[in-house]
Amino acid sequence: MIRHAYGGCLTCHTDPSGGELLTPYGRVQGDLLLRMRYGGATAHATADASADFDSFDSFDSFDEETEAPAEAEAEKPAPPPEPVEEPAEAPTGFLWGLIDLPEWLLLGGSYRHLNVLRPGEEESFSTFPMQADLYGQVQFSRFLAGGSIGVAKVEPGSPHARRAQITTNQGNEWNLISRTHYVGLALGSQNEFIVRGGRLNLPFGVRIPEHTMWVREATRTDRDSDQQHGVALAYAGESFRAEVMAIAGNYQINPDRLRERGYSLYLEGMLANWAAVGVSSLFTTAEADIATLAEARTNREAHGVFARLAVVPPLVILAEANVLMRTDADAGYVGFVQADFEVVQGLHFMATGELLDAGLPTSPEGVEASPGLGQTRYGGWLSVDWFFLPQLEARVDAVFRTDDPFTLLGQLHVYL
Amino acid sequence: MTTQHSHRWSSGLFGAVGALLLSTWSGVAAASQTYPAAVQEALDTKCPPPCTVCHTTPTGGLGQLTKFGENLKLQGPLPPSSPDLVAPALASLAQAGTDSDTDGMSDIEELMADRHPAVAGDTPYCVLTYGCGARVEPRGELRVEAALAGALVAAGLFWAGRRRRR
Numbered sequence: 334m335i336r337h338a339y340g341g342c343l344t345c346h347t348d349p350s351g352g353e354l355l356t357p358y359g360r361v362q363g364d365l366l367l368r369m370r371y372g373g374a375t376a377h378a379t380a381d382a383s384a385d386f387d388s389f390d391s392f393d394s395f396d397e398e399t400e401a402p403a404e405a406e407a408e409k410p411a412p413p414p415e416p417v418e419e420p421a422e423a424p425t426g427f428l429w430g431l432i433d434l435p436e437w438l439l440l441g442g443s444y445r446h447l448n449v450l451r452p453g454e455e456e457s458f459s460t461f462p463m464q465a466d467l468y469g470q471v472q473f474s475r476f477l478a479g480g481s482i483g484v485a486k487v488e489p490g491s492p493h494a495r496r497a498q499i500t501t502n503q504g505n506e507w508n509l510i511s512r513t514h515y516v517g518l519a520l521g522s523q524n525e526f527i528v529r530g531g532r533l534n535l536p537f538g539v540r541i542p543e544h545t546m547w548v549r550e551a552t553r554t555d556r557d558s559d560q561q562h563g564v565a566l567a568y569a570g571e572s573f574r575a576e577v578m579a580i581a582g583n584y585q586i587n588p589d590r591l592r593e594r595g596y597s598l599y600l601e602g603m604l605a606n607w608a609a610v611g612v613s614s615l616f617t618t619a620e621a622d623i624a625t626l627a628e629a630r631t632n633r634e635a636h637g638v639f640a641r642l643a644v645v646p647p648l649v650i651l652a653e654a655n656v657l658m659r660t661d662a663d664a665g666y667v668g669f670v671q672a673d674f675e676v677v678q679g680l681h682f683m684a685t686g687e688l689l690d691a692g693l694p695t696s697p698e699g700v701e702a703s704p705g706l707g708q709t710r711y712g713g714w715l716s717v718d719w720f721f722l723p724q725l726e727a728r729v730d731a732v733f734r735t736d737d738p739f740t741l742l743g744q745l746h747v748y749l
Numbered sequence: 750m751t752t753q754h755s756h757r758w759s760s761g762l763f764g765a766v767g768a769l770l771l772s773t774w775s776g777v778a779a780a781s782q783t784y785p786a787a788v789q790e791a792l793d794t795k796c797p798p799p800c801t802v803c804h805t806t807p808t809g810g811l812g813q814l815t816k817f818g819e820n821l822k823l824q825g826p827l828p829p830s831s832p833d834l835v836a837p838a839l840a841s842l843a844q845a846g847t848d849s850d851t852d853g854m855s856d857i858e859e860l861m862a863d864r865h866p867a868v869a870g871d872t873p874y875c876v877l878t879y880g881c882g883a884r885v886e887p888r889g890e891l892r893v894e895a896a897l898a899g900a901l902v903a904a905g906l907f908w909a910g911r912r913r914r915r
Contacts, residue, residue, distance in 0.1 A: 476909035489797030490785025501880030736812035
């Protein structure tokens with residue numbers, strides 16, 4: 334949304350650092366700014382990036398321009414093509430507006446169906462529901478409570494979804510999962526402070542949906558199931574936003590000695606209405622290593638910088654670079670740069686490059702360096718993302734990675 | 750836009766998406782079978798071994814292999830997404846009698862006895878369990894962080910209640 338000079342998250346999302354459940358304003362703006370319009374007036378025509386404000390949560394400039402589309406049209410050198418007849422405003426509420434919700438209740442959801450193609454392999458094609466979640470939040474005055482509930486079915490040994498399980502099936506059965514659940518308080522004259530306790534997304538880096546991107550995997554800060562229980566304080570101000578979380582551990586895994594405890598935080602400043610830069614830091618410690626299951630105290634750290642830049646109106650750059658440190662390993666690094674080009678409203682072409690060296694293990698002795706461990710591992714994604722109808726998204730990713738087979742991902746995303 | 754028009758939009762989209770989901774869901778099983786499940790099936794282990802038995806990272810990868818992973822790979826072609834080839838490779842490894850961590854117990858014996866074949870000593874790998882009730886530790890201890898979270902919730906409710914009364 335930095336493309337549209339939206340630096341902050343809180344006005345459109347209930348999570349102060351973005352993602353998942355949308356506010357009514359977020360739903361309307363999402364439809365207006367993200368969805369393909371098929372010949373109707375696009376958001377670019379009514380709210381280009383020349384809005385003159387440097388703020389995370391002030392949308393006044395944008396709103397003024399959307400309220401005067403006739404003036405914007407009049408300034409164009411040539412008349413726009415004849416608009417296709419369609420409702421000017423598609424319903425944007427829960428279930429496409431089928432149910433009217435009271436003001437104190439927000440509901441949403443996501444269904445993502447993934448198709449994976451690995452040409453030339455024995456089992457080259459698989460299709461499965463990647464995500465089936467419902468989200469909700471209630472708010473009475475300054476008190477709020479919310480979370481997600483969903484189902485997942487993954488193979489034994491899969492690193493995905495497992496850590497968010499509520500039910501205890503350890504095999505390939507269906508499980509009930511909850512990625513987030515929390516209670517909280519909104520504080521300050523503009524509700525600019527939010528304190529929450531519960532299972533939360535870790536505040537770290539750029540909050541992207543690609544949970545398998547190395548910056549999210551290697552730092553264990555994805556939105557798939559890397560959430561942790563703890564208490565977080567978020568601030569969304571005029572020129573910067575920040576969130577810091579005290580991590581108490583993930584109480585949806587056992588035993589306790591594998592739970593990581595520590596902190597995670599980010600601080601992001603808005604340099605201009607098209608540029609936001611930030612820093613992140615994370616430290617955790619556990620009695621045993623959840624990755625290797627080694628019975629030894631394991632500390633893990635990640636510290637880095639990130640940026641979101643709307644270089645020119647159709648082009649947005651997301652970037653993040655982190656240093657990785659952990660017990661019994663050399664220091665490593667992980668980073669990515671993503672260029673997102675919106676050819677026409679609703680259709681995005683993206684190119685992403687990523688690097689990973691998690692650091693050569695120093696214990697046990699004699700581990701040889703390999704790509705990703707003591708040597709740089711490279712990855713590249715070419716993606717097309719199409720918001721083709723209200724609350725519907727189709728996406729294709731071609732993923733190239735050192736030591737991994739070429740993978741084609743096709744995804745249908747329905748957000749309720 | 751009339752309310753009737755809006756309702757037609759909602760109903761139409763809702764119906765179309767519902768039909769689409771039903772059609773995709775009916776053909777759904779899960780992601781393709783993974784190697785840990787294939788190992789569990791082949792050796793009848795207590796649990797599927799974690800990825801880090803064969804790989805040095807939790808998410809796997811062809812170039813990130815433990816000593817055991819390297820030994821297993823040497824037993825024959827074991828390309829990605831080929832779980833059918835796991836059982837023959839394990840059988841071949843049993844014949845070879847490899848002991849990756851040189852602790853005196855063969856790799857296959859270790860796997861079947863819930864011991865990590867790439868880490869010397871008595872190192873069980875069926876340790877991590879998922880889900881709220883999947884506890885393998887004693888119950889009943891008061892945890893400081895849980896008490897703090899409870900206190901925070903109570904304080905929030907109390908404060909919200911006071912404001913409403915005003």
